Amino acid sequence: MDFPILETERLILRQLTNKDAKDLFDYFSLDIVMEYYDLETFTQIKEAEKLIDHFNSEFENKKGFRWAIELKSEKKVIGTCGYHNWFREHFKAELGYELNPKFWRKAYMKEAVQAIIPFAFTTMNLHRIEAFIDPANISSEKLLLSLDFNEEGTMRDFFFEKGKFVDATIFGLINKLKISAGRK
DSSP: OOOOOEOOOEEEEEEOOOGGGHHHHHTOOOOOHHHSSSSSSOHHHHHHHHHHOOOOOOOOTTTTTTEEEEEETTEEEEEEEEEEEEEEGGGGGEEEEEEEGGTTTHHHHHHHHOOOOOOOOTSOSEEEEEEEEEEEEEEHHHHHHHOOEEEEEEEEEEEEEEEEEEEEEEEEEEEEEEOTOOOO
């Protein structure tokens, strides 16, 4: 399968390339972006290149999809979104995303995630999409609720990130339109 390209009114969702490393570094090097991310703030562009390689290897190994979010008007990558922790036997995967803060509060991430949800339920044959967020990440909570995800609870000390245990609130979206293959 070739990497799927999706298009919305303002965005092109496509595979990341090493040419995108500078755009990713521009915001992965900001503490405000990394506050709720499970990586340290980037200090070198090669960290962005390594992350791009990781995202692409997930696709090559059929473990997930991570799209570059390219702003059509600027031909610039402003963020990424996609699926990881894909458990085919359970028909579920985890949603992840981040966005350059210059583009926050303009509904770009909502537009991008709305485009990849049908892909998950059809092409990936998912029954369930999960998202784990820090309970303090109000912007992510608002995004997920606006996309009809349901808040399912908060797990205490669920992840160990940056030298400490952190809570995680789980959100879920169930495919109510079809029954996944292999399930009754």
